Amino acid sequence: MDHYKILGLSRNATKDEIKEAFRNLALKFHPDKHSQSSKEVRDGATVRFKQVSEAYEVLIDDRKRADYNLRSGSFNGRGGFSGGGNSRSGGYGYSRNAYRPKERAGFNFDILLRFVTRRGFLLNLAFGGVILGGAVAIERSGEAIWKMQNSGKSFEEAMESIEKIKAQKKKN
Template sequence: MGDHYQTLGLRRDATKAEVKAAFRSRALRDHPDRHAGSTEAARDAAARRFRQASDAYHVLSDDRRRAEYDFRLRSSSSSYARTSSSWASSSSSSSASYGYGYGHEGGSWRRPPSSGGGASAGSVDWEFVLKAVTRRGFLINLGFASVLLSGAAFLDGSILEIWKMNNSGSEATRVEW
């Protein structure tokens, strides 16, 4: 997978404007249309460099993707980082998947295939769990469920209070809750 910062010739603390400028200069130099009259090997090499620059720009220009990428660089000893690099190289040719560890092909969200270097079968991959529970869809569903649950608790308490008000006069029907 290569270092995206190195691909664009940037420092780790580069701004979005610097990322954009670096990508534009790489795109102008390596765009396949600029090498239409070159040999096939030169066109293929330019196309490969252009794809790498495009992938680097795609990651580094988005704050969320850049934070995930920087996190993976810092924690390269985790099982996630070990499995994502081999998975990324096999899926980088697909236009629907960019190969940054998790694919989004067809709207699904899948873990990269394990290459045997990951965690054991009985252990919990906490990084994967954290990524799963911080996804937007999960958080929206969690908020909706909490609203429903609090509404049900409110109704239950209200019904109990109404029953107590209606049955407070007779000692025979009084029930201790």
Template sequence: MGDHYQALGLRRDATKAEVKAAFRRRALRDHPDRHAGSTDAAARADASHRFRQAADAYHVLSDDRRRAEYDLRLRPASSYARASPSSSSSCYGYGYGYGQRGGSWRRPPRGGGGASAGSIDWEFLLKAVTRRGFLINLGFASVLLSGAAFLDGSILDIWKMNNSGKSFEDAMESIEKVKKTQKGNR
């Protein structure tokens, strides 16, 4: 994958303006159109590769959300380890480590110098709880549960309104008596 900051020649605390200026410098130097007339195929391929790296770096570092996710991946104390992709190309989408090239997110195995077995990984928990899918499912489940509670109370209220003075057991006994009398009349 390579380091995006290194690809643009920047420090990790660079501003958006510095990122944009660094990308422009790299694009002017390494753009494939600038090297199209070169007879050396290796030089053209190398310049094209450097331009792709710079473009990928700019794509990630110019967007605040992507940059925050990228910086989170770079932190050495992070509880996530980026699986290395088999190819040198990288693709940064909108997902949370799913999908296109670029590997997947994996949690490192427990027991290797990390937190104790009984402790809570707050970073992982926060990341899992704030995902869009989790929040949608949580909202859907709360609507279903509140609907079920409302219906349960409503059914009981309707029963009491239509059958005042009777318990459910008394009603079931009277139904059984009616069934027996109907069977006896046949």
């Protein structure tokens, strides 16, 4: 289902255009307006009203609209949006990839963008950062404690002196 097509809008429609299209279609398909119509007409109007309401709900919210545009394949990867919908949602009868530039051999930034903007990825990245930061802090604090306890000696020098002391004890 293409939300832009349902509201009769282009992909670069403003919020005011979305609101106006929704108002007009909501008045046209509102179930109360068709209460005296036949069951078939009433059911059709109810379905259309629900579709119009869902389209409005998605397109009026900036985050939902951006997510919808990205998921429906209308983001062209160059900072803009291309027309048409995907074939699964009834779009314009073209395949999902009809408006995308030909895939080049190599790295696909669109897939990377989708992956790194997922909430799970960002949470895992933050968790990994905390773990790595903790490991660095422990390592540095261990070195600082060693230097406080053994001023002027490296770990290797300390181990050599321990070996010398053990050797002297065995001789005695």
